[in-house]
Amino acid sequence: MQPSGWVRWVSKSKKHASAMEHKGRSAGGKVLRSRSKTATLDESILNKIKEHQKELVKQKQEEGLKRFAGEDAGAQDTSENVFKKYESYRRESQLPTKVDDLRIMVDHRAQSVILPINQFAVPFHVKTLKNVSTSFEGDYTYLRINFVTPGQLSGKKEDVPFDDPDATFIRNISYRSTDARHFHELSNEITEMRRIALKREAEQKEMADVVEQDQLILNKQRPLTLPEVFPRPALEGKRVPGHLTIHQNGVRFMSPMRQDQKIDIPFSNVKHLFYQSCDKELIVLIHFHLKAPVMVGKRKTRDIQFYREASDVQFDETGNRKRRYRTGDEDEIELEQEERRRRHMLNKEFKHFAQRIADASEGRVQVDIPYRDLGFNGVPSRASVLLQPTTDCLVHLTDPPFLVITLSEIEIVHLERVQYGLSSFDMVFVFSDFSRTPLHVSSVPSSSLDDVKQWLDSVDVCVTEGAVNLNWGAIMKTINEDPHAFFQEGGWGFLQADASDVSDESESEQESEFDSDLDDGDQESTEYSESGSEFGESEESGSEPYEDSEEGEDWDELERKAARDDQKRRRERGEGSGSEDEDVKPKKKSKGGFGKL
Incomplete structure (x- = not known):
């Protein structure tokens, strides 16, 4: 016999459980309402993006018609293939003397x-x-x-005219x-x-395309210097740090080993100036993206970078006097704090020097900083890297090969392989200069799709999407043959039309699959009701009777319906009615309340 206190505790726990269950249901209702509200908000944002993209495509088409209108509105690429003539000798006297043989x-x-x-x-x-x-x-x-x-006609090269x-x-x-x-x-x-x-x-x-740069005008006074930085691409010889100095019309990097090894960057050739901190990175850097490529050693490059490593190799020296009375955690904490202070000082030093470069250029160059929070992964060349948007560009500056895409030079961005179930998609950047080859960034995670579309829409870049990869070589060749006719026939609207058609087809396929699943479910339910006898025989009830729901039918009624359905099928097969009383007569119920059909 249990004590009365135990009974009161059990009844109290049941009341507490029922109250918690009711609270959970109400909380669940709140969560569902908040999710539906978020979904509505996302849907409204998507609708705004779609409307804005329609306006941008229309604007691009109008700009294209104005851009290629006129007498020379035909092919943009005016260079025609001509039969080149080569001259070995101008006079017969220039021939070698051994030709007489x-x-x-x-x-x-x-x-x-x-x-x-x-x-x-x-x-x-x-x-x-x-x-x-x-x-x-x-x-x-x-x-x-x-x-x-x-x-x-053989070969992939164009035929000689x-x-x-x-x-x-x-x-x-x-x-x-x-x-x-x-x-x-x-x-x-x-x-x-x-x-x-x-x-x-x-x-x-x-x-x-390598041009002659302006001559660098050196400062007569002591110039501002950023010491101990490494250049990329590296100069010939041993890898040693040098000094980056600011002069009247540009900057100069000088190697301490050889005075003839230097890199001059005049402000007139700088297109973008980037500063990237060492937060969550191994290096802190200042990056120059040039208008025209230059020769650094024997390499032609358009991107020149100066960096410094953010952390040094630390050695754990054991056996000293401090180590005897400490467990080691204090030393690790001091090292971490020292590294944080070092990173903070590096960021401050490089950011201040980048701002001094912008001030020395007198407004021709502005410092641009990548936004890591808006970054997404992609494969622009060989490996998957973090692509970070800036105010004017999309960049990857940590490891070579570098990537700098100017947003103002983009005509349209097309997203390929955007399908339900795929883990990634591709991005194709088509430039306003149609003679440039479109840039492909592959294997972008599908989880970044909405963020990428929202960012591109916020910077007024046309974005379209499709389910398959397109042959951009043939597309750009057709556009370059007659760009005015391309915009007259609708321009980039065919990408939006393909995307809408693909989305409609995918929605219809999903609806048809959903309907077929429903049909299969109905079929399974009928089969389940017909095979209920097996279920009734296999199931064994407990001591408590089975409580049916208020909306359900009685087992006797279900037995009579099943018997009538069996009789109807036999009649359709021409087997006759048989013993109707035997079919309609319900069988005894099992001990647990489940009837046997």
């Missing part, structure tokens, strides 16, 4: 190959040669020289000799000369 000769000085044709020495420039090959047939060795000629449609071109020429070693040496020599010529041409093409 009428042998195949290679003249590296004139970058030409002299071939004997019909008792004449005919020079061919190396740029007119396509390739050289040798083959063997019996006792003879064949040397075949193929030339670059118009009308060749005709200078004169009535002209006749030689595709190839072959020579035969019994001296296999001589022909093999000639083939290697011609191939090597052609490789050097192609390399030289590629270097000239790469250096075409």
Whole structure:
């Protein structure tokens, strides 16, 4: 027999449990209401973004029509392919004296190959040669020289245009000799000369946009200096820190090892100036993004950075006098506090120096700081990095290769592979200068989709999305052929139309799947009711009787309905009614109240 106090405690605990249950339900109701309110707020924000994006696309189309309107509204790329002519020798007297032997000769000085044709020495420039090959047939060795000629459809390169449609071109020429070693040496020599010529041409093409910078005017007085900083890209030789100084019209980095190793950056060539703190980073840096690329050592670069490491390697010295009376935690706390103070001083020093650079430029350069809270991960080149928005750009400055995208130069941003169930999507930045190749940033997490769209919309950048990756090479080629016609036919509206169609299709697919799930559920429920006898036989009730809900039907009524359904199916199959009384007669209930059908 239990004491009365125990009974009072049990009744009190039951009351407390019921009160907590009621409180939980009411709290749950509040949570649901707050979630619905948040969903409504998110929906209103999405609607505002959609309306704003429609206005931006319309504005871009109007700007495109005005931009490419006029007499020269056709192709933006006015450079046409022309048949280039190369001259080996201007006069016959410039030919080598050994040509009288009428042998195949290679003249590296004139970058030409002299071939004997019909008792004449005919020079061919190396740029007119396509390739050289040798083959063997019996006792003879064949040397075949193929030339670059118009009308060749093979290869991915654009076809060489005709200078004169009535002209006749030689595709190839072959020579035969019994001296296999001589022909093999000639083939290697011609191939090597052609490789050097192609390399030289590629270097000239790469250096075409390198401009001559303004001469740096040095300060006569002692200039402001930021000591012990490392440059990126690094200079040749040993990696040692140098000094960055501010002068009248720019900044200069000087290596302490060699006076001829220096980097001059005039303010006239600076497009963006960034300062990035060492909070949650290993380095603190000042970054210059240039308008035109410059040569740093033997490298062409548009981004120059000066940084300092935020933390040094710490050594735990044990065995000293302090260590005898301490457990070690105090030393670790002191090290952490010292590192925080060091990071704070570094941030203060670099930020102050960046601001002094902006002041010395007299308004031509402003300091821009990345916002880490708005950053998102992506793969712009090789690895996944943190992309951080700034006031005017989207940047990654921590590790090379650096990424700096100016927002004012973006025409539109298209989000690819935006589908339900995918863990990531891609971003394509199309620039206002259609001759530039669009920039792809892949593998952006889908969790950042709403934040990315909201940020791009806040800086007035057109954003569209689609479910598949597009062939941007073909798209930009079509736009460059006739940009005015592109904007007349709707411009970038086709991206929005595709996105809306894809979203409608996805919604309809989801609705159809949902409907099919409902149908399957109904079918399963009917099968469940028909197989209720098995359920009733397998289930065993407890000592307490089964309490049915007020809305449910009695088991006897369910048995009669099941019997009538069975009788109806047999009648449809033509089996007759059978013993109706036996079918309709309900069976006995089990001990727990579950009927057997």
